[in-house]
Amino acid sequence: MAINIHQLAEVQTDQIGDHTSIWQFCVILKGAQIGNNCNINCNVFIENQVVIGNNVTIKPGVQIWDGITLEDDVFIGPNVTFANDHFPKSQNKDFILRKTLVKKGASIGANATILGGITIGENSLIGAGSVVTKDIPANEIWVGNPAKFLRKQHD
Template identity: 60%
Template sequence: MSTTVSTTMSTSSSQIHPSSDVQTSAIGQGTRVWQYVVILSQAQIGADCNICSHCLIENDVIVGDRVTIKSGVQLWDGLRIADDVFIGPNVTFSNDRFPRSKQYPESFPQTVVKQGASIGANATILPGISIGQSAMIGAGSVVTKDVPDFALVVGNPARVVRFLNEA
């Protein structure tokens, strides 16, 4: 599955804290990168994003425009984040279904977070999951399967408790 993510490739007006290690030049205008962030060389970051301290973004990651990534989040290879997404503090994404030390899959499953979705603090998102447009993941939830558009999911495993208004 692929998703369209718009990104503006410019670093002319982005703000990058000097203690961060930003290896990519694909950062949109108005994006702010705070202390102790590492962004690898092939990552693509959109415009007007806010990437808070102590985050890591790997190479095969695309982040759309106006995305907020709070402190303590790691974005691993295979992650696609659309525009206007909120990722709360210490959200955990994983990208390997059967992790073993020094054994890597041929490719990583693609995890997609669609436009306007919000993920609460300390939620865990398993690999290959799709989080629907404007969906909301409750704090501490463990997402083990796809989340529909406009769904509010909570718990372990996360379950739909209701649907949010589309407006």
């Protein structure tokens, strides 16, 4: 099993697939599951209740919170922000975890914000800087704040 974990990363999980690379200054908590052939760039934080499929790329400055699933072949651009709580506040005793699903082959551009409870469809593309507030259908490109349909993906 060939896994590349940089010596300056803190990796608590043992659920990491073959040929996955985890770069410096990453923190990955014990319950996280990461597939084969993934590239987790520097400065990435991954919480416990996270599932990451095979062939996933996560660029620097991303936090993957509890309740987020990234299916196979997903691309997460630099500084993408995920939220898993619609009403965040410190010491929130009424916290409701909003699960997010990014389906196979989807790509999310740099600095996009994805609200909790969203499904991003297969092979869809979210443009850089977009704010996604609702589900995105498969094979579509969405851009802007709030994100709006731009066009269908080309084959």
